[in-house]
Amino acid sequence: MNNNTELLEGDVEINLTVNGEQIVERVPVRRNLVDFLRINLGLTGSHVGCEHGVCGACTVRLDDQIIRGCLTLAVQADGKRVDTIEGLSDDGTLKDLQAVFHERNALQCGFCTPGILLTAAEMLQQQPNVDREQIREYLSGNYCRCTGYHAIIDAIESVAKARRQESSNDN
Amino acid sequence: MTINPRDRWVLDRPNSYIGRSVPRPNAKRLLEGRGNFVDDVVLPRMLHVVFVRSPYAHARIVSIDVEAAQDCPGVVAVVTGKQLAEHHSPWVGTLQHLKGIISPPQYALAIDQACWQGEAVAAILAQSREQGEDAIDSVIVDWEELPVVADPETALDPDSPRIHESLENNLCWERNFAAGDVDQAFAKADVVVEEEFSVGRHTGVTLEPRSIVADYQPGEEKLTVYQSTQAPHMMQNVFAKHLGLNEGDVRVITKDVGGSFGIKVHVYADEFAAVALSRMFRRPIKFIADRLESFVTDIHARDHIVKARLAVSNDGAIEALEFDDLTGIGPYSMYPRTSGIEANQIVNLTGGAYQIENYKAKTQVVFQNKGVMCQYRAVGHPVACLIAEGLLDYAAREINMDPVAIRRKNLFPDDAYPCKSITGMSFENLSHHQSLDKLIEMMGYDQLREEQETYRKQGIYRGIGLASFIEVTNPSPMFYGVGGAAISAQDGCTLRLDAKGNVFCATGVTEQGQGTEAVIAQIVATSVGVPMENVRVVTGDTEVTPYGGGTWASRGCGIAGEAAAQAGHVLRDNILDVAGIMLQTESTGLDIQNGKIVDGADGTERTTLDEVARVAYYRPDTFPEDFQSELMVTRHYVPRDYPFAFTNGVQASYLEVDIETGFIRLLKHWCVEDCGTVINPQLVDEQIRGGIVQGLGGALFEHCIYSEDGQLINGTMADYLVPMAAEIPDIECAHVVSMTNSSELGAKGAGEAGTAGAPAAVMNALNDALSPFGAKLATLPFTPQRVLEALGTG
Numbered sequence: 001m002n003n004n005t006e007l008l009e010g011d012v013e014i015n016l017t018v019n020g021e022q023i024v025e026r027v028p029v030r031r032n033l034v035d036f037l038r039i040n041l042g043l044t045g046s047h048v049g050c051e052h053g054v055c056g057a058c059t060v061r062l063d064d065q066i067i068r069g070c071l072t073l074a075v076q077a078d079g080k081r082v083d084t085i086e087g088l089s090d091d092g093t094l095k096d097l098q099a100v101f102h103e104r105n106a107l108q109c110g111f112c113t114p115g116i117l118l119t120a121a122e123m124l125q126q127q128p129n130v131d132r133e134q135i136r137e138y139l140s141g142n143y144c145r146c147t148g149y150h151a152i153i154d155a156i157e158s159v160a161k162a163r164r165q166e167s168s169n170d171n
Numbered sequence: 172m173t174i175n176p177r178d179r180w181v182l183d184r185p186n187s188y189i190g191r192s193v194p195r196p197n198a199k200r201l202l203e204g205r206g207n208f209v210d211d212v213v214l215p216r217m218l219h220v221v222f223v224r225s226p227y228a229h230a231r232i233v234s235i236d237v238e239a240a241q242d243c244p245g246v247v248a249v250v251t252g253k254q255l256a257e258h259h260s261p262w263v264g265t266l267q268h269l270k271g272i273i274s275p276p277q278y279a280l281a282i283d284q285a286c287w288q289g290e291a292v293a294a295i296l297a298q299s300r301e302q303g304e305d306a307i308d309s310v311i312v313d314w315e316e317l318p319v320v321a322d323p324e325t326a327l328d329p330d331s332p333r334i335h336e337s338l339e340n341n342l343c344w345e346r347n348f349a350a351g352d353v354d355q356a357f358a359k360a361d362v363v364v365e366e367e368f369s370v371g372r373h374t375g376v377t378l379e380p381r382s383i384v385a386d387y388q389p390g391e392e393k394l395t396v397y398q399s400t401q402a403p404h405m406m407q408n409v410f411a412k413h414l415g416l417n418e419g420d421v422r423v424i425t426k427d428v429g430g431s432f433g434i435k436v437h438v439y440a441d442e443f444a445a446v447a448l449s450r451m452f453r454r455p456i457k458f459i460a461d462r463l464e465s466f467v468t469d470i471h472a473r474d475h476i477v478k479a480r481l482a483v484s485n486d487g488a489i490e491a492l493e494f495d496d497l498t499g500i501g502p503y504s505m506y507p508r509t510s511g512i513e514a515n516q517i518v519n520l521t522g523g524a525y526q527i528e529n530y531k532a533k534t535q536v537v538f539q540n541k542g543v544m545c546q547y548r549a550v551g552h553p554v555a556c557l558i559a560e561g562l563l564d565y566a567a568r569e570i571n572m573d574p575v576a577i578r579r580k581n582l583f584p585d586d587a588y589p590c591k592s593i594t595g596m597s598f599e600n601l602s603h604h605q606s607l608d609k610l611i612e613m614m615g616y617d618q619l620r621e622e623q624e625t626y627r628k629q630g631i632y633r634g635i636g637l638a639s640f641i642e643v644t645n646p647s648p649m650f651y652g653v654g655g656a657a658i659s660a661q662d663g664c665t666l667r668l669d670a671k672g673n674v675f676c677a678t679g680v681t682e683q684g685q686g687t688e689a690v691i692a693q694i695v696a697t698s699v700g701v702p703m704e705n706v707r708v709v710t711g712d713t714e715v716t717p718y719g720g721g722t723w724a725s726r727g728c729g730i731a732g733e734a735a736a737q738a739g740h741v742l743r744d745n746i747l748d749v750a751g752i753m754l755q756t757e758s759t760g761l762d763i764q765n766g767k768i769v770d771g772a773d774g775t776e777r778t779t780l781d782e783v784a785r786v787a788y789y790r791p792d793t794f795p796e797d798f799q800s801e802l803m804v805t806r807h808y809v810p811r812d813y814p815f816a817f818t819n820g821v822q823a824s825y826l827e828v829d830i831e832t833g834f835i836r837l838l839k840h841w842c843v844e845d846c847g848t849v850i851n852p853q854l855v856d857e858q859i860r861g862g863i864v865q866g867l868g869g870a871l872f873e874h875c876i877y878s879e880d881g882q883l884i885n886g887t888m889a890d891y892l893v894p895m896a897a898e899i900p901d902i903e904c905a906h907v908v909s910m911t912n913s914s915e916l917g918a919k920g921a922g923e924a925g926t927a928g929a930p931a932a933v934m935n936a937l938n939d940a941l942s943p944f945g946a947k948l949a950t951l952p953f954t955p956q957r958v959l960e961a962l963g964t965g
Contacts, residue, residue: 038210045205048459050887051461052889085204086204094202098199101202102195105857107684109683111378111429113204135896136897144378145378145430145861148865151857153901
């Protein structure tokens with residue numbers, strides 16, 4: 001057995017912050033981050049849709065960037081901060097997005113929704129002046145089979161406008 | 172029941188929720204990632220099952236050596252088809268009312284031969300899914316490859332290999348229908364147009380894959396199954412019947428379902444295997460299909476080749492329609508709904524929006540060595556719509572008539588109802604003309620035509636396409652029950668006034684995101700007279716809910732909604748009986764409004780529901796001796812007047828074709844539809860939009876591409892294209908309301924209307940855009956390559 005195989009089959013200890021909590025866990029090296037969150041930590045809000053990086057259902061935040069939980073190994077999160085839909089709901093980060101998604105029915109089955117919300121939150125942070133076409137472009141890595149996207153675009157556009165309004169009032 | 176329109180009491184209540192876009196109460200936890208999907212269920216002693224699947228489309232299983240796999244880390248057992256067959260009976264996907272349909276018995280795991288690439292032949296039970304998957308390559312199957320039947324067009328050739336030795340040939344079912352004198356009408360017609368429509372195979376790609384956890388308790392001989400399904404009671408019957416259990420000992424629990432669209436209403440061999448294994452090994456077993464398995468094992472849909480022709484007179488009147496349809500359904504007809512329904516629908520529904528006197532249709536359903544095919548959202552409708560709408564536009568072009576005008580000429584007049592289509596479909600109350608008028612106005616049709624012309628002069632090719640459609644909703648037992656299937660067309664609703672004045676509601680229909688729970692709560696709140704937040708709806712548990720069919724064929728709102736309305740009336744009456752005694756007044760003079768017992772005449776508050784419940788539950792000693800309160804009631808409903816409540820509508824697509832690259836850009840899509848009473852306008856619009864985009868997927872992107880030897884060659888999400896946000900336009904919706912008189916509520920279904928008409932609208936827009944080149948396409952999906960080929964530049 002060569003070293004690579006040992007590494008593949010071995011467990012290692014990782015130390016990371018998940019939703020503000022310090023986590024120390026032994027994980028198989030090959031376990032991806034979304035499986036780690038779901039299986040080891042019981043954080044089932046991040047979903048497994050395709051396991052090959054296309055659908056976006058497993059989107060989580062690693063430090064300050066959203067990533068595919070299925071294309072990232074848990075060991076790659078060692079020493080880093082992970083935020084999931086559960087944590088970002090509890091700390092209020094997604095509050096306005098969630099309220100408008102609810103009001104506008106920008107979700108149906110809800111399986112894609114955590115990934116869409118995390119993507120939308122990042123988009124609005126990076127591009128506060130985003131328009132409908134840009135929203136569609138930014139979301140093009142998140143598959144939703146139920147809604148046909150229109151309501152999702154409406155909801156994000158409406159939050160973008162409200163935040164711009166709020167920030168101009170603040171000024 | 173036929174309702175006199177003035178008896179629609181529920182539509183005229185104070186504080187009514189009917190017609191209001193109330194947000195879905197159950198959506199909040201989904202927004203916070205607190206859903207409860209099957210893969211979230213973890214039970215003590217649970218094992219994971221993974222499957223060894225056939226790499227061949229058709230092969231004999233000579234032997235299976237499981238020894239090495241059994242020694243793999245974490246593996247508890249490896250089970251072959253032969254072993255599992257001792258623990259269940261096979262099923263056969265036929266129905267008596269599809270005369271002549273045949274299919275061979277199917278087992279949970281293949282025993283002697285695998286008939287499609289991806290068919291499960293052995294099951295590995297392991298402590299974790301990873302460990303199970305690691306062991307797959309250690310199962311040694313000795314395969315003997317068999318000749319593959321891939322192409323439906325050669326499946327019936329006398330020298331075609333047979334897929335099943337027990338059957339004479341590869342024909343599953345055939346239906347012929349004729350009315351009028353078609354041959355004479357074609358011979359005499361001014362204009363005849365024809366086309367071969369080819370609708371590619373595509374699939375549902377529910378974001379949550381098929382998922383099941385089975386938990387057999389040997390002590391009580393009780394089976395609990397957590398399943399992502401549309402039809403819990405149907406599955407209860409199937410599990411009991413084919414495992415030899417008492418149906419009362421089987422409980423199916425369905426919590427959140429991550430999309431279904433018809434994918435999750437069938438019996439899948441691998442899911443059944445998980446359940447049988449739970450019984451065999453006396454412990455919980457979880458099976459979650461991964462995405463690659465989903466592509467080769469979820470049902471596929473469509474896959475039709477239709478040779479069709481239409482005769483019209485010079486004034487645009489339809490003289491005759493004739494077509495010959497061929498569809499390949501994989502190696503088995505699915506259980507228990509069969510894989511013949513889509514073909515049957517195409518015969519029944521094609522041209523159903525129009526007055527047609529001469530009609531001839533043939534369909535052949537053939538077995539082949541590809542993935543299983545069955546009913547998927549808008550079963551048959553998109554194909555029926557492509558045939559009629561496509562040919563109608565060809566004819567309009569031929570006689571130089573506007574597509575709107577030729578539709579107005581032939582659509583059933585709005586005052587023609589009740590009436591029947593040429594195939595005998597009964598229409599109670601449709602609104603084709605009103606819907607078309609509304610669409611034309613909404614889209615600014617004339618202005619768009621001008622815009623199109625202006626762009627054309629600049630070398631920019633835009634097209635406008637229309638598609639009128641009908642949709643089957645609110646199915647009676649004529650759909651499945653009469654064919655012998657244990658599938659309930661009726662549905663029920665149980666209501667209970669709880670001790671603090673809240674209303675508990677259990678319904679037989681299920682929620683998969685379409686908003687069932689919200690809509691049922693709106694109806695109950697209105698019917699009883701309470702605020703919606705005081706109604707708690709429970710779905711998806713065969714041990715708790717009334718017996719019902721679940722969610723399919725756009726039946727939730729029209730059927731279970733009516734049961735909810737009726738249950739609400741009875742609970743209201745029973746509450747008022749108690750209040751009447753408490754207040755020493757005639758209960759008929761009281762009403763319930765906004766959760767309060769009020770004087771029916773002037774609306775003044777007399778007491779609260781809370782107080783009624785308190786007295787009824789804690790102080791019934793204060794009631795007269797001959798009075799017993801009944802604050803839990805159940806009502807059921809099934810449509811009786813018509814086999815189906817047809818709805819209608821019309822869609823339009825506006826798109827631009829890049830004639831250099833063949834790329835199609837969708838600019839806008841419109842839909843006007845008529846589902847009768849609209850309970851929640853926002854939810855109906857979102858059903859329409861989601862349905863349209865599913866139709867757009869099949870029209871432009873989605874295609875299960877098979878090699879000649881039956882291998883699915885694009886079975887990943889990177890290769891199989893689904894509609895993503897960037898490709899999809901905004902979609903505008905509007906409604907016309909023609910209520911059904913078969914229920915007090917007057918609601919019909921809306922879940923499939925979008926998918927029914929979208930592909931035809933896009934095809935007509937595409938062919939309109941390409942008309943200056945004399946190019947046309949009728950092979951779906953309309954890929955850039957196909958566009959270029961049609962232009963002669965590909």
